Structures are given as structure tokens and as C-alpha cells.
Amino acid sequence: MKKLFIVAMLLMSFSAHAEWKLIEFDEEAAFYLEDFFETGGRPLIWELVDYKNPNKFGNLSAKILWEMDCGKRLLRRVMFSSHPHRMGIGEPTVIDKEAGEWEKPATDSPQESIFILACRIDPNLGPKT
Numbered sequence: 001m002k003k004l005f006i007v008a009m010l011l012m013s014f015s016a017h018a019e020w021k022l023i024e025f026d027e028e029a030a031f032y033l034e035d036f037f038e039t040g041g042r043p044l045i046w047e048l049v050d051y052k053n054p055n056k057f058g059n060l061s062a063k064i065l066w067e068m069d070c071g072k073r074l075l076r077r078v079m080f081s082s083h084p085h086r087m088g089i090g091e092p093t094v095i096d097k098e099a100g101e102w103e104k105p106a107t108d109s110p111q112e113s114i115f116i117l118a119c120r121i122d123p124n125l126g127p128k129t
Contacts, residue, residue: 020048020087023117024110028052031110033117043068043118044078047110050086057082057094066111067099070119074102075111 020032034046047064054060065079077100081092105111 023113031113033114041070043070045114045118047114048088049110055082059084059093060086061088063088063092066114066118068115068118069102070121072102073104073115073119073121075105075115076100076102 019035021035022030022032024031029052030050032048032050034048038044045066045068047066049062049064051060051062055062059082061083063079063081063083064077066075067078068075078097080094080096081088082094083092084090105115
């Protein structure tokens with residue numbers, strides 16, 4: 001229920017300029033997405049992870065570019081960068097531009113929330129891949 005409320009609030013709050021919008025948080029990190037993106041088809045969306053403690057690279061945030069395949073209900077990481085300061089500030093200390101494998105977003109994950117927003121569908125409905 002909390003996730004659907006957050007998704008509804010994000011859909012109502014889109015504006016003409018891009019900024020980070022909180023979509024979820026847990027005991028380890030807060031998850032944001034850039035609020036200006038195309039929906040449907042194969043959208044690309046930036047996610048920002050703001051860690052409560054330094055990640056495995058010793059940094060406090062990471063940016064991830066996700067590509068969605070709405071028709072097949074899959075997503076993959078296209079790019080990853082790890083940053084020394086919160087909210088993606090500072091020159092990245094790690095950059096990975098190798099695209100990951102296509103996968104179904106994990107249930108109740110930040111990626112599932114992003115998928116629902118980008119594709120405007122529920123990934124748990126319809127044929128499973």
C-alpha cells in the first residue's frame with residue numbers, strides 16, 4: 001500500500017524540470033529517481049542511491065541508469081557510478097558502463113517501483129518471463 005501511495009504521489013508531482021524524488025528507503029539507503037523521463041516502450045531512468053554508511057567503494061552515493069523493456073517486463077542496468085558524497089555529488093570514483101543482463105525486477109524493491117512508474121503497469125500481472 002505504501003508503495004502505491006508513493007507511486008501515485010510521484011505521478012502527480014512531475015514537472016518540466018528534472019530533480020531527484022524519493023521513492024523508497026530502508027535501513028541501509030534512500031532511493032530516488034530523476035522525475036523527468038519518458039514512459040512506455042523502452043525508457044531509460046536514472047536512480048540515485050544515498051547510503052546511510054559508505055558502500056563497498058567507500059562512497060556515500062551511487063547513480064544507476066536503468067533501461068526498461070515494458071513489453072517483456074524486464075529491466076537492466078546500463079550504467080553505474082559511485083560518488084564520494086551524498087546525492088551523487090563529487091566526481092565518480094567508480095564508473096561501469098557495461099550493460100547488465102535483462103532481469104525481472106525483484107518484488108518490493110526500488111527497481112520494481114521504478115519499473116511500475118516507467119512502464120505504467122504492474123510487473124506482477126500477465127505472463128511471467
